[in-house]
Amino acid sequence: MKKILSVIISAGLVIGLSFGYANKTEAAAKPKVYKNCTEINKVYKGGIAKSSKVKNKGGKTKYKPFVSKALYDANRSKDRDKDGIACER
Structure with a gap:
């Protein structure tokens, strides 16, 4: 149970941070x-x-x-x- 929970939290962090990073690079591009x-x-x-x-x-x-x-x-x-x-x- 702990392993599954840690995988879900890790995946959520990776996805969340990648979307935030993409928005910043688009703004910096112009x-x-x-x-x-x-x-x-x-x-x-x-x-x-x-x-x-x-x-x-x-x-x-x-x-x-x-x-x-x-x-x-x-x-x-x-x-x-x-x-x-x-x-x-």
Whole structure:
């Protein structure tokens, strides 16, 4: 009886956790599209870089950009100087 009960509880935990994990990965798969640089800079002070190897063309900046290719691709239109960093400050 104990063995059957422990198998049922284990199966329930595995199934429950797998559904919770699937929902989190789907939400993380869609990066947020911001409407302007002011909105981006509220969350990411240094802007969003597509790679850690990109260099800023616009001159000296105060903050280091957050690196995320998916987030950069979703907000590519905010990169006015096309250097690979959107909304750098």
